[in-house]
Amino acid sequence: MYQWDFTVVIQNSGLLWQGLLGTLSITGTALTFGLPLGLILALSRLSPRRWLAWPAGFVIEFFRTTPPLVQLFWFFFALPILIDIRMTPYLAAAITFSIQSSAFFAEVFRAGIVSVERGQWEAARAIGMQRPQAMRRIILPQAVKRMIPAFTERAIELMKTTTLVATVSYGDLLYEANELAQKTFRPIEVFTVTALIYFVFIFGVSLCVQAVERRLAVSGDSTVR
Amino acid sequence: MDYTWDFGSVFMYREALYTGLVGTLRIFVICLISGLSLGLAVGLARYSVRRALRWPAAAFIEFFRNTPVLVQIFWFYFAFPILAPFDIAPLTAAALGITLNSAAFSAEIFRGGIQSIDPGQWEAGRAIGMRHRDIMRRIVLPQAIRRMLPALTNRGIEIFKMTTLASAIAYAELLHQARLIASINYNPIEAYTVVALAFFAILYPIVRATYALERRMARGD
Amino acid sequence: MSDEPILRIRGLAKSFGDNRVLRGMDLDVKQGDCIAILGASGSGKSTFLRCLNFMEIPTGGEVTHAGKTIGTARPGKPRLYPESELTRVRQKVGMVFQQFNLFPHMTVLGNVTEGLRIVQRMDRAAADTRARAELDRVGLAEKADEYPSRLSGGQKQRVAIARALALAPDLMLFDEPTSALDPELVGEVLTVIRGLAEEGRTMLLVTHEVGFAYHVANRVIFMADGLIQEEGPPELVLKSPQNPRTQAFLARHKQFEF
Numbered sequence: 001m002y003q004w005d006f007t008v009v010i011q012n013s014g015l016l017w018q019g020l021l022g023t024l025s026i027t028g029t030a031l032t033f034g035l036p037l038g039l040i041l042a043l044s045r046l047s048p049r050r051w052l053a054w055p056a057g058f059v060i061e062f063f064r065t066t067p068p069l070v071q072l073f074w075f076f077f078a079l080p081i082l083i084d085i086r087m088t089p090y091l092a093a094a095i096t097f098s099i100q101s102s103a104f105f106a107e108v109f110r111a112g113i114v115s116v117e118r119g120q121w122e123a124a125r126a127i128g129m130q131r132p133q134a135m136r137r138i139i140l141p142q143a144v145k146r147m148i149p150a151f152t153e154r155a156i157e158l159m160k161t162t163t164l165v166a167t168v169s170y171g172d173l174l175y176e177a178n179e180l181a182q183k184t185f186r187p188i189e190v191f192t193v194t195a196l197i198y199f200v201f202i203f204g205v206s207l208c209v210q211a212v213e214r215r216l217a218v219s220g221d222s223t224v225r
Numbered sequence: 226m227d228y229t230w231d232f233g234s235v236f237m238y239r240e241a242l243y244t245g246l247v248g249t250l251r252i253f254v255i256c257l258i259s260g261l262s263l264g265l266a267v268g269l270a271r272y273s274v275r276r277a278l279r280w281p282a283a284a285f286i287e288f289f290r291n292t293p294v295l296v297q298i299f300w301f302y303f304a305f306p307i308l309a310p311f312d313i314a315p316l317t318a319a320a321l322g323i324t325l326n327s328a329a330f331s332a333e334i335f336r337g338g339i340q341s342i343d344p345g346q347w348e349a350g351r352a353i354g355m356r357h358r359d360i361m362r363r364i365v366l367p368q369a370i371r372r373m374l375p376a377l378t379n380r381g382i383e384i385f386k387m388t389t390l391a392s393a394i395a396y397a398e399l400l401h402q403a404r405l406i407a408s409i410n411y412n413p414i415e416a417y418t419v420v421a422l423a424f425f426a427i428l429y430p431i432v433r434a435t436y437a438l439e440r441r442m443a444r445g446d
Numbered sequence: 447m448s449d450e451p452i453l454r455i456r457g458l459a460k461s462f463g464d465n466r467v468l469r470g471m472d473l474d475v476k477q478g479d480c481i482a483i484l485g486a487s488g489s490g491k492s493t494f495l496r497c498l499n500f501m502e503i504p505t506g507g508e509v510t511h512a513g514k515t516i517g518t519a520r521p522g523k524p525r526l527y528p529e530s531e532l533t534r535v536r537q538k539v540g541m542v543f544q545q546f547n548l549f550p551h552m553t554v555l556g557n558v559t560e561g562l563r564i565v566q567r568m569d570r571a572a573a574d575t576r577a578r579a580e581l582d583r584v585g586l587a588e589k590a591d592e593y594p595s596r597l598s599g600g601q602k603q604r605v606a607i608a609r610a611l612a613l614a615p616d617l618m619l620f621d622e623p624t625s626a627l628d629p630e631l632v633g634e635v636l637t638v639i640r641g642l643a644e645e646g647r648t649m650l651l652v653t654h655e656v657g658f659a660y661h662v663a664n665r666v667i668f669m670a671d672g673l674i675q676e677e678g679p680p681e682l683v684l685k686s687p688q689n690p691r692t693q694a695f696l697a698r699h700k701q702f703e704f
Contacts, residue, residue: 002308065428067386069393070400070421077413082228160293167393174296178303187303195296202291348501349547349606353561353613354537356529363564367551 008184009193019176020197026090026172027159030097034158037098038105043135045110056106063103069164072096076168089170093162101158108150112143148216152209156202173197234412235419242419245402252316252388252398256323257381263324264331269361271336282332289329295390298322302394319391327384334376338369375442378435382428399423450513451476452617452648453498453539459506460493460672467493469672470507475617475650480643482659482680483652485669486695491652494669495619498650499539500532511535512616537565540610544622546602548594548609554581555590558609566613580608584638600631604638611642618642618649625654656699660684668692 009016044056063071076092079085116139124134166175177194181187235242270282289297302318342365350360370377392401403420407413453475460468467490475481485491496502498509500516505524509516516535517525549557558577562568568576581587584604594602603623610618620639624632636658643649643662653659659666659680666683668676668691676689687693 061429061432062425065382065386065432066421066424067389067400069389070417070424073400073404073413074417074421077407078417081414156291163293163295164390166295174293174299177296178299181303188305188307191296191300191304195292195300198292198296199288203287206287206291343547345543345545345547346549349543349549349609351501351532352499352536352541352543352547353609354533354565355561356533359564363560364549368549371551 002188004189005186006189006193008186009180009189012180012184015176015180016173016194016197019171019173020201022170022172022176023159023162023174026093026097026162026165026170027155029094030101030158030162031155033094033098034101034105037102039109041102041106042109042113045106046113059099060103060106063100064107068096068100068161069167071100072164072168089165089168092168093165093170097158097162100161101154104154104157105151108147108154109143111150112147113139115146116142145216149209149213152205152212156205156209159202159205160198228414230415231412232415232419234410235406235415238406238410241402241406242399242423244397245399246423248391248396248398248401249385249388252320252323252391252396253385255316255320256327256384256388259320260324260327260384261331261377261380263328265335267328267332268335268339271332272339274357286329286332289325290333294322294326294387295393297325298390298394315391315394315396318394319388319396323384323387323390326387327380330383331377331380334373334380335369338373338376339365341372342369372442375435375439378431378438382431382435385428386424451510452479452512454510455498455507456510457507458494458497458504458509460490460497460502461505467672468497468504471672471674473667473674475648477648478646479648479665480663481650481665481667482663483650483667483669484654484656484659484695489669490672491669492621493672495541495621495650495652498619499536499541500527501541503527511538533565537561537613538615539617539619540613540615541619541621542603542606542610542623544625546594546599546606546626548602548605550594553591553593554586554597554605557594557605558612561609561613577608577612580612581605583611583641584608585634598631599627600634603627603635607635607638607642616648618647620649620651620653622652622654654699656684656696668695670695 041056041060044052045060047053047056072092075095076087076089079092079095080087085091113135120138120142121134124138129137162172163174165172166178169175173194177190181190184190267282267285270278271286273279273282298319298321301321302313302315305318305321306313339361346364346368347360350364355363388398389400391398392404395401399420403416407416410416451474453473455471455473455475458468458471459466471494473481483491483494493502497504503524508525516531517527519525549560552560555574555577558580559568559570559573562573562576563570578587578590581590584607586601586604586608589597589601589605594605597605607623623639624635627635632655636655639649639651640658640662651659651663661680663680666678666680667674668683668687668689670691676683676687676692683692684696687696
């Protein structure tokens, strides 16, 4: 029978804490760049101009259909050969997850925008608004509210995906856990605690999302997925 | 940008890539079948009238939906062998992690699909004397699965993408093989570009098919 | 033929939470009865019908079918209704729904044979023969291989009737069978139901078609507030109602002609 011993985990909790901060930092960076980029991609894809819509569509589809780990490896190992930059794990992760999440966010934006009734566009045109004005003042404010649950769901997915950075030695929670497990020869305790930390954190966010979703449902706004 | 692309260096090792492709397909098929079947079982349990089934199913779903797959794979690869009296191959560990994760996600798809069926269908089945189990099997599931097809295909695509995680524990799938080629030849650009394009080429037609399916369903069953 | 009623209902009650929908219904349904149940919406008439084949589980009272009281009595609690017993009763008590509830993924023939093959374990050939005979009776023999989505509302409801008849029930329940139909399609369904009544089939019919009730039913029940307010032959209940609530209800349905 295996003797569980969590003391090494507790003694080294600082390391895991540092890892969690690393995870949050890369998630935050990806969100900061991914959201605006996603909006730009969505607007381009919906644009009547083909030279805008097609490349945006390609970027969205490509980054949605290829595995994020392949993208990460490409940016980490391949990109520095093509252009002359000093690639760090953090930079590669930031680029990968910003673009990758922006592709998914773009689809959320697009679904939200498309879900606003045609009548709203027509009403905006009827009072003399141009397309960009109508988008900014009439359509987007309505769409964004409906998209909140889908956004948070996507953000949670993003946070789970950031574990991939451990494979290029960026110090996120999983990477630090792996280091700790090898140092202490206590992989069961370390990885079990790590899984639980992720679970508590992500499940907590999920519960908040559900609460928001219920409140939106009560206020009579439909949401899109 | 004066880099000279040389895909010949990748082509030279096409047998290694082929091995990787076979490895990718193997783990994909294992996870697709076991993940969806387990997901159906868990989804039915989640919908069961018995609380003793419903509760563990809900806990399973929440736990595996809310933890990263890579953490689960690491757990099965590094931690589990200490508890279990046998060695765990990379394939087993990766397949376990991906399967459990996919089961949790597809369980929610199955539950949603089953709940989307009009209660009148249950009543009509009961009215001709069918039992709960028969109504589920003959009336509700066939209709629900048709409705769930786009969501299930999406799950399948996600599973295919997830197989790359197996490379993190040195399972010889496409990405792992590309890494190998890149380290031998020092041609990471070509190696990873080829793999990225391979995934895109395999999955994009399926994605298009899903879109078409969704459009057809939106027009009416 | 014995005097034992096909269905004997005593003190039947149904509550949804605090809402008492049925407050104690008593009724005997005899062989060959065609009973029309009238009442305003919310009077409990649909719930009453749905309790008779246990689409809704009653919270009080007893239903006795062919001499056997359904369910198991428990001291101080509502009766217990095991699924195995209910599936047996439901084969003998057919039901036709307002919304048809055909199985959209099966052909017309598949809909009608489903009960025969899955519930009664009949082999395919025998079930097909039996189902085609029932489809012929409702005038839809040539639609056997179509899917329900290709049928009109009236045709769908006739298939639903055939599906219920296939199990050879000794009692049919019709829950507003024409309420979901376009006006021009009501006739074909009523014709089929009238034919069944003329064959002497036992049936209970919740309906808003007062004129049809007058011509086809041998007994009429008027319900309000989860109770039977008035009961009797159609000439009495519909032409000279005694209960003021029946009078008020019929006054609002003056459009019918006898």
